[in-house]
Amino acid sequence: MPYTEASKRATLKYMKKLKRIPLDMQIPQYSRLKAYFDHKCNQVNTVIKEIIFEKIDSEMGEDWKK
Numbered sequence: 800m801p802y803t804e805a806s807k808r809a810t811l812k813y814m815k816k817l818k819r820i821p822l823d824m825q826i827p828q829y830s831r832l833k834a835y836f837d838h839k840c841n842q843v844n845t846v847i848k849e850i851i852f853e854k855i856d857s858e859m860g861e862d863w864k865k
Contacts, residue, residue, distance in 0.1 A: 822847075 824832070836843050855863060 836846050
């Protein structure tokens with residue numbers, strides 16, 4: 800499917816709703832992380848967000864979402 804002007808506009812509109820967070824880590828740490836992702840059979844982005852929000856929920860409780 801060719802990349803059309805409509806799909807370009809849709810992509811740009813979607814990208815405006817996101818905030819990118821760069822993450823640097825040493826190669827051995829990444830290797831451990833990658834093995835975990837492979838074990839979970841999920842995308843890296845999905846697993847990182849799950850871990851972050853599980854940690855926040857456990858420390859802050861449900862009230863932080865409001």
